[in-house]
Amino acid sequence: MAQGRARMFGLVFSLLAAWLIQLAPSVAMTGETAEFVKLADDVYAYVGKKNDANAMVIVTTQGVVLVDTGNNQPDTRDIAAKIKSVTNHPVRWVVITQYHGDHFGGSPLFTPPATLLVHERVARDLAAMKPHQIKSWRKRFPERAQALEGLAPKDMMMSFPDRMTLNLGGKRIELIYVDDQYNIGDVAVWLPESGVLHGSFAAYKDRHPDIRPDYSHGTTITMLKQLEALLALKPRIVVPSHGPLSDVRDLQNMVDYILLARQKVRVMMDRGLGLPEIVKGFDMNDYKGWDRASHFDWMAETIWRELSGLGPIVTKSAERDVSGVVTKVAEAGRNLTLAAQGREIRLRVSSDTNIEGVADRTQLREGMKVTATYIEPENFNAALGFDLVELGVQP
Ligand SMILES: [Zn+2]
Numbered sequence: 001m002a003q004g005r006a007r008m009f010g011l012v013f014s015l016l017a018a019w020l021i022q023l024a025p026s027v028a029m030t031g032e033t034a035e036f037v038k039l040a041d042d043v044y045a046y047v048g049k050k051n052d053a054n055a056m057v058i059v060t061t062q063g064v065v066l067v068d069t070g071n072n073q074p075d076t077r078d079i080a081a082k083i084k085s086v087t088n089h090p091v092r093w094v095v096i097t098q099y100h101g102d103h104f105g106g107s108p109l110f111t112p113p114a115t116l117l118v119h120e121r122v123a124r125d126l127a128a129m130k131p132h133q134i135k136s137w138r139k140r141f142p143e144r145a146q147a148l149e150g151l152a153p154k155d156m157m158m159s160f161p162d163r164m165t166l167n168l169g170g171k172r173i174e175l176i177y178v179d180d181q182y183n184i185g186d187v188a189v190w191l192p193e194s195g196v197l198h199g200s201f202a203a204y205k206d207r208h209p210d211i212r213p214d215y216s217h218g219t220t221i222t223m224l225k226q227l228e229a230l231l232a233l234k235p236r237i238v239v240p241s242h243g244p245l246s247d248v249r250d251l252q253n254m255v256d257y258i259l260l261a262r263q264k265v266r267v268m269m270d271r272g273l274g275l276p277e278i279v280k281g282f283d284m285n286d287y288k289g290w291d292r293a294s295h296f297d298w299m300a301e302t303i304w305r306e307l308s309g310l311g312p313i314v315t316k317s318a319e320r321d322v323s324g325v326v327t328k329v330a331e332a333g334r335n336l337t338l339a340a341q342g343r344e345i346r347l348r349v350s351s352d353t354n355i356e357g358v359a360d361r362t363q364l365r366e367g368m369k370v371t372a373t374y375i376e377p378e379n380f381n382a383a384l385g386f387d388l389v390e391l392g393v394q395p
Pocket residue numbers: 053100102103241242
């Protein structure tokens with residue numbers, strides 16, 4: 001009898017749970033497949049699948065301007081195919097709105113002959129690329145091996161300090177950098193004739209921004225300064241770095257969002273709460289259905305650092321070399337476990353990892369003998385494993 005009642009409770013409970021899950025708001029998300037959307041004459045948005053990075057395409061009689069290069073290689077090839085479906089003109093310029101792999105990583109499919117257009121802070125980073133990063137950049141598209149021989153991104157780029165205007169085939173294309181000490185080189189692209197704006201990182205719609213305590217995406221002040229400049233343009237359509245297309249109201253919405261987030265942290269600071277309590281007590285659940293609620297902890301800490309007058313958190317790290325045997329391969333070679341020097345080392349393969357001895361990470365198998373160079377942070381726990389710099393697979 002008691003057992004029957006327990007079973008009954010179990011059933012009611014699971015029905016209730018299923019009902020609650022259905023009631024939970026669905027997260028704002030782009031479709032299962034990427035879309036190529038015409039925004040104006042000769043202007044297209046490539047809206048990445050499932051909130052992957054977006055891109056923008058501007059066709060002129062003097063060639064195509066591509067803004068950002070796709071989340072990963074299949075997306076980059078898809079962008080190239082979509083461009084070919086609307087014009088025979090070649091891609092001549094590639095604007096990078098944000099120096100992160102999901103925006104910059106597809107560049108070797110187009111450059112050369114196309115030229116990279118970047119803010120000068122990004123130009124400095126590209127000029128400082130390490131040999132393993134250059135090697136892995138050249139290998140992203142095997143069909144480009146010959147074109148890229150002996151080249152690095154810095155060998156085909158132009159940079160600008162704050163603004164740059166391209167006049168191409170009767171079209172005006174403005175590149176805008178909004179100055180702030182923590183703006184790492186984010187650039188907006190404005191087409192005054194059609195009212196279309198690629199708003200870069202600051203222009204998210206329905207997505208909690210990924211601001212981080214190392215300020216690698218800038219700060220809330222950096223974002224507010226950018227949003228102020230973008231709002232003044234009164235764009236008709238906005239292409240954000242990720243997620244659904246938006247407009248000027250979404251820019252204003254993001255301003256309100258950031259002001260509320262800062263106010264929440266300030267109120268807790270005024271009550272004398274310390275960082276751990278502030279991180280625990282912080283949420284932006286007022287914005288229901290927005291993507292990336294996982295960003296709340298970082299956001300709270302970033303705002304706390306800003307309001308405390310602290311700069312970015314600095315993580316120290318050291319490069320280590322090991323040789324060992326692969327004991328586990330997961331996520332198509334993204335995550336590796338090595339047995340080396342009597343211990344187990346977990347490693348993460350990124351788009352910057354240079355792999356020698358096999359074509360790419362998907363070829364990695366258990367039992368392979370390898371040499372590895374990885375980065376070990378000194379003052380935080382790399383829960384997901386260490387970032388791998390080089391991996392050599394022995395024959
Ligand atoms: Zn991104």
